[in-house]
Amino acid sequence: MTIWIIGIIVFGYLVGCLHGSTVAQWFSGVNLKESGVKNAGASNATIVLGKRFGALVAIIDIGKGIFAILAVRFIAERVGFSVESLTALLFLVGVAVVFGHNFPFHMKFNGGKGTATIIGVLFALDWRFGLAGLVLFIIVALLTDILVYGVLMLYGTFLAAAIWMVGVWPIVIAVLLFVMAIWKHSENIQRIRNGTEPRIRAVFKKK
Numbered sequence: 160m161t162i163w164i165i166g167i168i169v170f171g172y173l174v175g176c177l178h179g180s181t182v183a184q185w186f187s188g189v190n191l192k193e194s195g196v197k198n199a200g201a202s203n204a205t206i207v208l209g210k211r212f213g214a215l216v217a218i219i220d221i222g223k224g225i226f227a228i229l230a231v232r233f234i235a236e237r238v239g240f241s242v243e244s245l246t247a248l249l250f251l252v253g254v255a256v257v258f259g260h261n262f263p264f265h266m267k268f269n270g271g272k273g274t275a276t277i278i279g280v281l282f283a284l285d286w287r288f289g290l291a292g293l294v295l296f297i298i299v300a301l302l303t304d305i306l307v308y309g310v311l312m313l314y315g316t317f318l319a320a321a322i323w324m325v326g327v328w329p330i331v332i333a334v335l336l337f338v339m340a341i342w343k344h345s346e347n348i349q350r351i352r353n354g355t356e357p358r359i360r361a362v363f364k365k366k
């Protein structure tokens with residue numbers, strides 16, 4: 160089991176390191192880590208490059224979350240793990256791929272914030288939680304006009320999914336991811352306090 164855990168962590172991390180922002184840079188020539196709010200995620204791509212590049216980055220980053228979960232599920236189900244062990248492994252790879260997105264080795268361990276990737280992870284774990292998380296994300300973000308509030312709903316949904324499913328390890332993993340999300344968004348939280356956080360309506364006025 161130890162070999163499986165190590166292998167899944169490494170696999171998830173490497174998948175997470177495949178960044179949509181890198182693809183956007185190939186096409187646009189713009190390094191998102193040096194522009195806008197200096198974040199390698201879909202929200203900053205939208206702020207700096209517009210909605211089309213934001214969508215491109217989001218699709219890639221959501222896709223890698225889906226791929227990581229489905230790949231591990233496909234292999235682990237054929238090995239014959241118990242439901243509890245399988246669930247723990249799926250949550251583990253989910254966290255690993257978000258961690259890879261947030262701390263990619265090729266960006267000096269300073270990448271995105273995992274929003275699009277956690278959406279993909281949620282949908283691949285259970286489409287019902289994915290849908291619930293996405294709806295909460297959109298509603299809360301639009302009502303507050305601040306993206307980070309919606310993002311925290313995604314991580315809250317991930318925690319709810321862990322509580323709903325079998326075993327204690329998914330809960331532990333989800334709590335750790337939630338703490339990491341708050342820490343990763345500490346700059347956003349500070350900008351909210353200062354009144355300088357970009358508003359969603361302003362961002363989507365860009366072409």
